Amino acid sequence: xxxxxxxxxxxxxxxxxxxxxxxxxxxxxxxxxxxxxxxxxxxxxxxxxxxxxxxxxxxxxxxxxxxxxxxxxxxxxxxxxxxxxxxxxxxxxxxxxxxxxxxxxxxxxxxxxxxxxxxxxxxxxxxxxxxxxxxxxxxxxxxxxxxxxxxxxxxxxxxxxxxxxxxxxxxxxxxxxxxxxxxxxxxxxxxxxxxxxxxxxxxxxxxxxxxxxxxxxxx
Ligand code: T5A
Numbered sequence: 001x002x003x004x005x006x007x008x009x010x011x012x013x014x015x016x017x018x019x020x021x022x023x024x025x026x027x028x029x030x031x032x033x034x035x036x037x038x039x040x041x042x043x044x045x046x047x048x049x050x051x052x053x054x055x056x057x058x059x060x061x062x063x064x065x066x067x068x069x070x071x072x073x074x075x076x077x078x079x080x081x082x083x084x085x086x087x088x089x090x091x092x093x094x095x096x097x098x099x100x101x102x103x104x105x106x107x108x109x110x111x112x113x114x115x116x117x118x119x120x121x122x123x124x125x126x127x128x129x130x131x132x133x134x135x136x137x138x139x140x141x142x143x144x145x146x147x148x149x150x151x152x153x154x155x156x157x158x159x160x161x162x163x164x165x166x167x168x169x170x171x172x173x174x175x176x177x178x179x180x181x182x183x184x185x186x187x188x189x190x191x192x193x194x195x196x197x198x199x200x201x202x203x204x205x206x207x208x209x210x211x212x213x214x215x216x217x218x219x
Contacts, residue, residue, distance in 0.1 A: 004034070004092040005215055006084065006129070007208070008099040011137035012174045013163055014144030014151075016193045016200065020137060021095045023201045024208060028093060032219045036087045039097035041075040043083050050075040055160040062161060069107050069118070073125040076100070080126050099131060101180055106162070109176025110169050133211055135204055136181045136190045141170045143194055 007024075009017040018039075025035045041051040050071050053059065063071055076099070087094050100122050108115045139147075148163060181188035189207040193200050209216060 001089070001091045002215075002218065004088045004090070004094060005132045005212060006088055006094050006096070008096045008101070008131040008134045009137060010098060010101045010105070010134055010177060011193075012139055012141060012144050012170060012177065014147035015137035015139040016147075016197060017097045017137055019197055020135070020193075020201060020204055021097055023197075024135075024204055025095055027205050028095075028216075031216060033216070034090075034092045035095060036083075036092045037095045037097070038079070038083060040079060040099055040102065041072055043075070043079040043096070046078045047075040055162070057161055065107070065111050065113070068111075069103065069113065069121070072103055072107070073121055076103075076122070077125040077127075080129050085129065096131075099134075100126065101134060101136075101177065104180055105173040105176040109179075110165070110173040131187065133208065134181075134188050135208070136177055136188055137193045137200075138174070138178065138190055139193045141167060141174055145170070 009021050011017055021037055025037050028035050040047070041054055042048045054063065054068065054071050084094050084096070103118055103122055104115060107113050108118050145163075148159065151157070152159060178190070181190050189204070189211065191200060191203050191207070
């Protein structure tokens, strides 16, 4: 069986990843592709428990920055081995909301950890699995944060531990994502989401079809 494709969505908070993963998944399914959507941290029962620990401080003790890195990577190791690789082997296309580039942007550019060290521990966690394509949704920090504020006020929810980080942290990680994408143009598509979601969806769809033409034709 032909291996599926692994497509990751990355970007700052409120950039629209969940929205555009859903729209792309619907489009691909309409073209006969078997699609699974998933997210990080999370994607497995263990990963979802780790997500709770990372975002909501259930234990009453926030993780120190090194523990934070290792928790994201523990979630990723479980996710890759028990969900992503088996789905790809069955021929599914996996659309994943955040993956390794979030670690490089948030824990590298945001928290200041050495990128080389992060890459090494990340390879250990993923056992070398890399995305075939990454869609970076770029949004300016203010717009992204405004979107989340609106959502929290609609849902009567509160910002999580990482959303509450200062503006400088969010500015650094946004720049980090752009730099990572700039250095790997073969893997990345960069799309600005500072406009209507319908326009963004068309741009993503066209770009994915262009990059994945051969694989799509075979579905
Ligand atoms: N993290 C994660 C790390 O620090 N290191 C890591 O290694 C990993 C994997 C994950 C957190 O963990 C951190 C990063 C994050 O802080 P999360 O809940 O998954 O937490 O948070 P986010 O990934 O940031 O997801 P969000 O839910 O906050 O935002 P999305 O998914 O980017 O945005 P979405 O689609 O929910 O849209 C936000 C709102 O904007 C509106 C939408 O209607 C929605 O209300 N909107 C648009 N959406 C899309 N396109 C447009 N043009 C839109 N205009 C308005």
